[in-house]
Amino acid sequence: MSSKMIIERIVNKESIAVCAPVLIDAYNNEPWNDRWDMVTAIALLNYSFDTPGFMGWMASLNNKVVGACVGNIEPYYTGQVFFLKQMFVSVGLQKSGIGRQILEIMKDDIAVIGVTTAILFTGKAILDFYTKAGFIEMEGMRMMIYG
Ligand SMILES: CC(C)(COP(=O)(O)OP(=O)(O)OC[C@H]1O[C@@H](n2cnc3c(N)ncnc32)[C@H](O)[C@@H]1OP(=O)(O)O)[C@@H](O)C(=O)NCCC(=O)NCCS
DSSP states (O other): OOOOEEEEEOOSHHHHHHHHHHHHHHHTSTTTOOOOOHHHHHHHHHHHHHSTTEEEEEEEETTEEEEEEEEEEEEETTEEEEEEEEEEEOGGGTTSSHHHHHHHHHHHHHHHTTOOOEEOOOOGGGHHHHHHTTOOOOTTOOOOOOO
């Protein structure tokens, strides 16, 4: 039987809950080695869902969620911008084109509502993934943290 991938919009919190194990799998491994658990992952994804302008997509392979991308449309002086907050694919299925396909659908869907800019923070180890999808590094920008 051939595998069937579906990418669809996240429209409810039940979908968010099934994305949480994939977030944990992706971010608790290289290169991040985070320590997400179901409570913290669901809290983060629910927070994103509840934030104004939420948009999210999830990829399923044979009815199992294997990847997702979530963020929010935010106002800026240049117009509206999609702020991509989390993007993750199950470790065992990474580098098989799932992330790229999710980003293509994301770009199409935000374009439909007139949004042509997407912005995100990521690690150096991930830059190539986004540059291959048409993103460019913002010269001179640095992410900072206090505390
Ligand atoms: C980053 C991530 C979402 C990419 O998803 P993916 O499904 O593995 O990516 P794809 O298979 O669609 O890759 C598309 C291209 O980017 C490349 N690529 C994918 N992940 C990469 C990485 N971490 N570093 C460099 N290149 C990468 C692929 O090799 C492929 O290149 P090609 O077109 O020359 O073959 C996924 O690896 C992941 O979940 N990583 C852990 C969590 C994470 O870092 N999320 C992003 C934080 S903002």
